[in-house]
Each structure stands twice: as C-alpha cells, then as structure tokens.
Amino acid sequence: MRGAQRQEETAAMLRHAGLRPTRPRLALAGLLFRKEHHHLTAETLHDEASRAGVKVSLATVYNTLHQFTGAGLLRQVVVDAQRSYFDTNVGDHQHFFCEDDGTLIDIPGEAIAVAGIPALPKGMAVECVDVVVRLKRA
Amino acid sequence: MRGAQRQEETAAMLRHAGLRPTRPRLALAGLLFRKEHHHLTAETLHDEASRAGVKVSLATVYNTLHQFTGAGLLRQVVVDAQRSYFDTNVGDHQHFFCEDDGTLIDIPGEAIAVAGIPALPKGMAVECVDVVVRLKRA
DNA sequence: TCCTACTTTAGAATAATTCCAAAGCATTGA
C-alpha cells in the first residue's frame, strides 16, 4: 500500500526532526511535501487541510509551521508586514515578490550572489541572508 | 530665527513631494529629519512626538509614514511578520537584523553587492532589492 | 496497560495596522 509507506517515511522524517509523528503533523506534512515546492501561508494551509477533510485548528497549523521551520523542513519568507509565507524549498535560493498580487517567485541560488557583507558585530553569527527583489507592473 | 527657517525648508520639501505642509506633517518631519539617519516604528515615532509635546494620533503617524515612504523621503524595511521599520536613510544600503533584540544595523551600499538577478517576468520592473542579513548570538 | 510528558484544541487575547465618519485646516480665487 503506497499511502501507508509514504506515511511511514513522513513519520521517520518527523522523528528525525525530534517531533512526534502525531496525526495533525503527519497530515500537514503530507499536504506540504506531497508535491513540488510551493509557497503558502498558515491560512492557506488550514484551508487546504479542511478541503482535504483533515480537521486541525489554526493554532495547530501555526505551531506546526513554526516547528517545521525550526527543524529546517520549511523556510519562512517575510515580504510584507502583514503576510508571511512558508516555503517548502529550504535549499539555497531567493525570491522575487510581486507587490501587485502578492506572489512569490523563486530565484535559484546558483543564479544570484550576494558579495561584500561587512564584518559582523562582535559575538554574532549569520543565520541566513534573505534577498527580496520587489517587482511591480512596469 | 533658525527654527523658522528650518520649518520653511521642511515645508518646501513637503510641497515638493506633493504633500500639504500641515502641522502634523511638519512636526513629524521635524522629528524624523532633525538628526542623523535612524530606524523607527510608528509606535516609537508616536511616543517621540508625545514626549516632544506634539499631539498627533497614531493613525496620522501611520498615514504620514506611508505618505513619506511613497514620496521617497523614507524607506520601509520589513524584517519580521509583526514589526516593520521605517528608515530615514533612503540611499543605497542594506541591513543586518539581530533576531535577538530586533535591532537593525546599516550595511553601506558601497560594501554590499547583489549579482545575477534573472530576467524579470514579462511586464514587471524592479522596484527595489532588499537584503536582510539575519544575525543571532553566536 | 498505565503513566507521564508532549500535543491539540477552541476560543480568548494581543498587537499592529487600517478604517470610518465627523471635525479641522490649507489653498485658491474673487
């Protein structure tokens, strides 16, 4: 049975991340990682779950997204003061952001390069470098 | 009288930006541009105004910050889903962001460089490129 | 199976920001 096997793989991934493979986490992970990379918000994932017949509270969706982000399974992209996206692609890459429709588009990590970051303040370490190229209709 | 002259300069700046030099706008501009560049939030500017004896509503602070940003007098820096800063430095530069204390530190534009931005989606133009180097205590 | 600690949940609470309709001014032309 395919579904069962995938579920077991997902459970292993969660355990590996130090998270118990609970029903909500398995369901959300299933929705998040079933297909190619994409960008989503807590709200859209919650809706998607509802549509898929999975009943999880919005609070759980937020908890799960943050836990997954902390575990390196997701990446959070802040583009706007009122909207924050989660990206299932945690590889090296950056984003275009269309201000008109709020869409995110990936920029491959091989393409883009940031050079010349100055010496860091004492005792600090770089966690990540986020580049957002903001676009608007010409 | 120095104050009066500066006020007139500020008024000219606002008119040039297509904004009527009203009392609230003159007062806030005075606070914003009186000293070297800095980073602030609507809340901190509102507090600063109160302390300076200027009575403006928070709504007006928000309006004014957005109008100034639209006019190119300020730049908005989004670092966090719940906090957005305004920067009085609209010149070419980027930022370090200390996740621990929520501080912003400038990175001079001469220092940092972003290369390899791919072809833009049809009909789109780059509005700006924002780089945030996220730091945490080592 | 039972225990314990980790999770989920619904709904309240928070925080930042925007909306609203009424009252207040800056500007312009007579």
Added chain:
DNA sequence: TCAATGCTTTGGAATTATTCTAAAGTAGGA
C-alpha cells in the same frame, strides 16, 4: 481678506494575523 473646496486629522472601532491559555487528548516507554 474671506469664503468655498477638498485634502487632512482624529479617536475609536474594526480588522487581520498571530499567539496564548487551560483543559482534554494522545504517543511512547516501563
């Protein structure tokens, strides 16, 4: 200079996204 006109400001309510809370549920080990 003065009034008419339309842009502005205001306080408070409304909105939105997110987090908190306390109680009920569940996974995993002994």
